Amino acid sequence: xxxxxxxxxxxxxxxxxxxxxxxxxxxxxxxxxxxxxxxxxxxxxxxxxxxxxxxxxxxxxxxxxxxxxxxxxxxxxxxxxxxxxxxxxxxxxxxxxxxxxxxxxxxxxxxxxxxxxxxxxxxxxxxxxxxxxxxxxxxxxxxxxxxxxxxxxxxxxxxxxxxxxxxxxxxxxxxxxxxxxxxxxxxxxxxxxxxxxxxxxxxxxxxxxxxxxxxxxxxxxxxxxxxxxxxxxxxxxxxxxxxxxxxxxxxxxxxxxxxxxxxxxxxxxxxxxxxxxxxxxxxxxxxxxxxxxxxxxxxxxxxxxxxxxxxxxxxxxxxxxxxxxxxxxxxxxxxxxxxxxxxxxxxxxxxxxxxxxxxxxxxxxxxxxxxxxxxxxxxxxxxxxxx
Amino acid sequence: xxxxxxxxxxxxxxxxxxxxxxxxxxxxxxxxxxxxxxxxxxxxxxxxxxxxxxxxxxxxxxxxxxxxxxxxxxxxxxxxxxxxxxxxxxxxxxxxxxxxxxxxxxxxxxxxxxxxxxxxxxxxxxxxxxxxxxxxxxxxxxxxxxxxxxxxxxxxxxxxxxxxxxxxxxxxxxxxxxxxxxxxxxxxxxxxxxxxxxxxxxxxxxxxxxxxxxxxxxxxxxxxxxxxxxxxxxxxxxxxxxxxxxxxx
Ligand SMILES: Cc1cc2nc3c(=O)[nH]c(=O)nc-3n(C[C@H](O)[C@H](O)[C@H](O)COP(=O)(O)OP(=O)(O)OC[C@H]3O[C@@H](n4cnc5c(N)ncnc54)[C@H](O)[C@@H]3O)c2cc1C
Numbered sequence: 001x002x003x004x005x006x007x008x009x010x011x012x013x014x015x016x017x018x019x020x021x022x023x024x025x026x027x028x029x030x031x032x033x034x035x036x037x038x039x040x041x042x043x044x045x046x047x048x049x050x051x052x053x054x055x056x057x058x059x060x061x062x063x064x065x066x067x068x069x070x071x072x073x074x075x076x077x078x079x080x081x082x083x084x085x086x087x088x089x090x091x092x093x094x095x096x097x098x099x100x101x102x103x104x105x106x107x108x109x110x111x112x113x114x115x116x117x118x119x120x121x122x123x124x125x126x127x128x129x130x131x132x133x134x135x136x137x138x139x140x141x142x143x144x145x146x147x148x149x150x151x152x153x154x155x156x157x158x159x160x161x162x163x164x165x166x167x168x169x170x171x172x173x174x175x176x177x178x179x180x181x182x183x184x185x186x187x188x189x190x191x192x193x194x195x196x197x198x199x200x201x202x203x204x205x206x207x208x209x210x211x212x213x214x215x216x217x218x219x220x221x222x223x224x225x226x227x228x229x230x231x232x233x234x235x236x237x238x239x240x241x242x243x244x245x246x247x248x249x250x251x252x253x254x255x256x257x258x259x260x261x262x263x264x265x266x267x268x269x270x271x272x273x274x275x276x277x278x279x280x281x282x283x284x285x286x287x288x289x290x291x292x293x294x295x296x297x298x299x300x301x302x303x304x305x306x307x308x309x310x311x312x313x314x315x316x317x318x319x320x321x322x323x324x325x326x327x328x329x330x331x332x333x334x335x336x337x338x339x340x341x342x343x344x345x346x347x348x349x350x351x352x353x354x355x356x357x358x359x360x361x362x363x364x365x366x367x368x369x370x371x372x373x374x375x376x377x378x379x380x381x382x383x384x385x386x387x
Numbered sequence: 388x389x390x391x392x393x394x395x396x397x398x399x400x401x402x403x404x405x406x407x408x409x410x411x412x413x414x415x416x417x418x419x420x421x422x423x424x425x426x427x428x429x430x431x432x433x434x435x436x437x438x439x440x441x442x443x444x445x446x447x448x449x450x451x452x453x454x455x456x457x458x459x460x461x462x463x464x465x466x467x468x469x470x471x472x473x474x475x476x477x478x479x480x481x482x483x484x485x486x487x488x489x490x491x492x493x494x495x496x497x498x499x500x501x502x503x504x505x506x507x508x509x510x511x512x513x514x515x516x517x518x519x520x521x522x523x524x525x526x527x528x529x530x531x532x533x534x535x536x537x538x539x540x541x542x543x544x545x546x547x548x549x550x551x552x553x554x555x556x557x558x559x560x561x562x563x564x565x566x567x568x569x570x571x572x573x574x575x576x577x578x579x580x581x582x583x584x585x586x587x588x589x590x591x592x593x594x595x596x597x598x599x600x601x602x603x604x605x606x607x608x609x610x611x612x613x614x615x616x617x618x619x620x621x622x623x624x625x626x627x628x629x630x631x632x633x634x635x636x
Contacts, residue, residue, distance in 0.1 A: 001401060016456075017582050020463065024573045058575035071575045081575070 001030050002087065004258055007296045013303055014076075021077055025084035028057060033088045038348045040210040044203075046091060047210075048171070055126030059085065059096050061104035063244075069121035070104065075314075076306035079251035083302070086252030087259045090358035091211030093252040098167045099123055101245035103130030106176050106187060109240070110232030115189060119174060131172035133163030133216045134238050140165075141371050142386075143178070144235050148218065150179040150188060156225050157181075157188060159196070159218040165365070169214030170201045176229075177216065178238045187229035187237055196221030208361040210354075243316050246366045247309060250322035253330035253362055254298045256355040260330075261291045263352050264337035267344070278340070287336045294329040301325065317379040324372035331359040388442035388535075390433045391495055392466065393488055393502040393514070394426040395477070396450060396457035400507060410602045413508075420453060422460040425503025427570040428563035430461045432533060433501050435568065440535075443467045445495065449487055449591050450477045462581035463573035469584065472591035479509070480596035485517035487591040492522060497558060499535070504528045504562035515562030525555035528562025 004026070011019060036047045054060055062078035064070035071077075078100070086093035104123050107115055122128035139145045148161025159179055169175070175190045175197075190197055200215040229237070265288055268279035278284045305322050308314040334356035338345040345352050363369055378384045398404070399419040407414050422430075433444045446461040448454045449472040458469045472491060478484050492500060500522075505512035512528075519526025525540075531550070532543035538557040543550050545564055573581075615621045615628065629636045 016459075017578050020460070020573070020578045021575050024463075024575075024578065028572050056574060057572055058577075062575065066576070071579075073575055073579060077575065 002026055002259070002262065004087070005261060005292065005295060006299075007292055008300065010296075010299050010303060014080075018077055018080060021073075022080045022084055025057065025059065025081055026087070028053070029084055029088040029092070033092055037089050037210060037351070037354065040091075041089070041348060041354050042209075044205065044209040046095065046171070046212045050092065051095070051126040051129065053126075054096060055124060058124075059100075060126055061100040061108075061120070061124045064100070064104050064108050064120060064124065068108065068116055068124065070124040074306075075247065075309040076303070078248060079302055079306045082248035082252040083255035083258075085255065087255035089210050089354065090252065090256060090362050091208050093248070093255070094167050094208065094211050097245045097248045097252070098132055099130055101248055102132035102241050103174070103176050105244050106132075106229060106232060106237065106241050107189070110187060110229040110237055111189075112226075112230050114226065115229070119189070122173075128173040129168055129171050131166050131168040131175045131216070132238075132241065133166050133169075133175050133177040134242075135163060135165045137162065137164045141368060143238065144185075146178065146180060146185070148177070148179040150181045150186065150223070152181065153222075155222060157223045157228060159188065159190070159221040159223055161218055163216040165202070166199075166214055166216055167211060167365075169199045169216055170212045172199070175216055176241075177218070184234045185237070187232045188223050189227040189229065190216075190218075190221065190223055191227070194221055194223065207357045207359075209357070239316075242366055243319055246323040247305065247314070247319050249362060249366055250298075250305060250319065250326045251302050253323075253327040253359065254295060254302060256359060256362075257291070257295050257298070257326075257330040257333040260334045260337035260352045260355050261288070261295055263350055264288065264291065264340040267341050267350075284340060287340060291333045291336060294333060298322075298326045298329055317376050320367065320372040320375040323366065324369055324376070327359065327362050328369055331356070331363055334359055388436055388440040388498050389496060390436060390442060390444045390499045390501060391492055391497040392426070392429050392433045392444060392446050392461065393492075393500065393518070394430065394446055394448045394457055394461050395423045395503070395506045395508075396420045396448065396454040397423040397506050397508040400424065404605075406603050406605070410604070411600055413603065420456060422457040423503050423506045423508075425505055425507065425563055425565070426457075426461070427464075427503075428565065428567045429501040429503050429561075430464050430466060431568045431570040432561075432563060433499075434465045434571070436499070436535065442498075445470065445497075447472065447488065447491060449474055449484055451475055455586055458586055459581045460573065462584050463578040464571055465577055467584075469586045471586050471588050473588050474591040474593055478593060478596050479600050480598040481509075481511045481513040481517060482598075483593050483596050485514055485521055487593045488514075489518055489521035490592045491589065492518070498538075499557060500524070500560045502560070502562060504530070504564050512562075515560050519560045522558075522560065524558050524560050526560040526562070527553050527555065528560075529564045530561050531564050531566040533561060533567065 040047050058071040059081045061070035066072035134143050150157040150159050173192050177188045177190050196219045202213045271278045337352045399421045405414040444466040446466045446469040448458050515526050515528035527542040529544045530542045534541040540555050542553050615625045
């Protein structure tokens, strides 16, 4: 079973329940998810069987209130859960991130009571799947320029446009879709099967293969008035959702890094070249120590970020710095681990290459590395450098 | 249905056991303790029975303070109540443990007593039978399938090369074997809820051990394996070695 490196005894800063929760998810990933990981990665598919299992564990909408069937727990626990899921695969964590932070969160924050009652319990248990449509083919880092439009008519809202790179799109029962209206950007709950709405799966991905990504296409799609998210207005609403998801990604990326580090360390101790384990060479030790170094720093960063978030003190720029640093370091760690595994490091007999490929997506989505640099840069200088 | 589940805290299955210097005990300093895996089957069965019949599941564990963590694990799976029979260590004599558990079980008016068929640390596998004897109740152990209809119990147990089907009446003692069910994972909510359930503490009514541990020894070091060949030609030699050297066939 995976133990998870804890070089600075950071576990002592967690409560017994927080440790137990991490343990139960860790065990779940070892026993139920990892046996499927390589196969689903190969066939570029998501194992649907895990969805109700994630619901039963309580990792879908960790921070959403208990009265809606979710776990209603703190952000540190949410973070630990994302770390453990991504230790399995970024695709598994992406599923939970999208469902919790990008679908349940906007419904719970911006939805009507009826929308909450209708969707949150089903999403928490995994009976229903959601997706979040913000990015468009021509508007990624700059979602404010989106072209998808919703026009208010006597019968509801008429949607036209398309959304691209949408996680879970092919399997979603409900899509949270952001569109331009006369009142600025608004969010809509578009249900599967609504006339004028279809999805298309994106093929040929070399990253995040064990996750379904697709396109949402709206062609005179009429959405009832009751499906407008009443409280969310302007670009701030979708950005607030991203803030929640990015927080989870900062934790998740380190889960992937911990998996790569453990695999590389184990491999280095057992692989013999020139008559001794390669772990005995200075160059290999340097790589391993660098990995451990960055993992340890990121673990402390995450825990402090979690505690700040639980106290209501975490700001968007804290989250940007953590997402930026942790994903970048995780990607470097995965690459370095891959070099230690050498030829074995390019096959899916080992996990490292899967994590390495996945992290390329994680580096890009939820605000690219560059965009987070600009967010933090703007905050510390007071000068925006986006345009 | 009023169900008691007796659980033991044991070292993690992946523990590399270290002995104390006098070799009379296991050195506990680096051990990660868990809920005995066979007891997980017992807890799961109790929860399933409660789901169909209603009632209450009480966890009972005997041992030092650290066993509370195993009790919490069982509560996190969904049990209702817990009793900790406090002792300064886990006795090495199963008869003493069974005596103290039986004293407690007598007071609880339980319809069913479930426990793992054995603990993975000392492997005595005696508790289900000892409890049956001390409580004057039918005891069935190594059970892989359990049906309860009213107060009629039908239990399927593993025996050498076959399954034996046994019937008895409630109240009864059942020892769970792997295969009885698939234990659920404790949910996030369950773990948080378990924290709030009070664990009732009582002194364990332990009689003196009649067994004494003389010493523990490490298993002999494994010698290196041997590759006999990589084609069908190697089979006769392999058979000869298995028969004459390894003496397993
Ligand atoms: C697997 C996967 C899943 C995804 N899931 C979802 C989802 O569920 N929902 C959703 O809405 N979106 C999703 N996305 C989309 C993702 O959020 C976008 O890809 C991301 O925002 C970047 O947009 P883009 O790819 O269009 O890149 P672009 O915005 O075109 O950026 C191209 C490059 O230019 C850089 N750049 C852009 N602007 C600036 C600037 N001002 N200054 C300096 N550099 C700049 C970027 O950093 C990048 O390097 C997903 C993407 C992937 C790969």
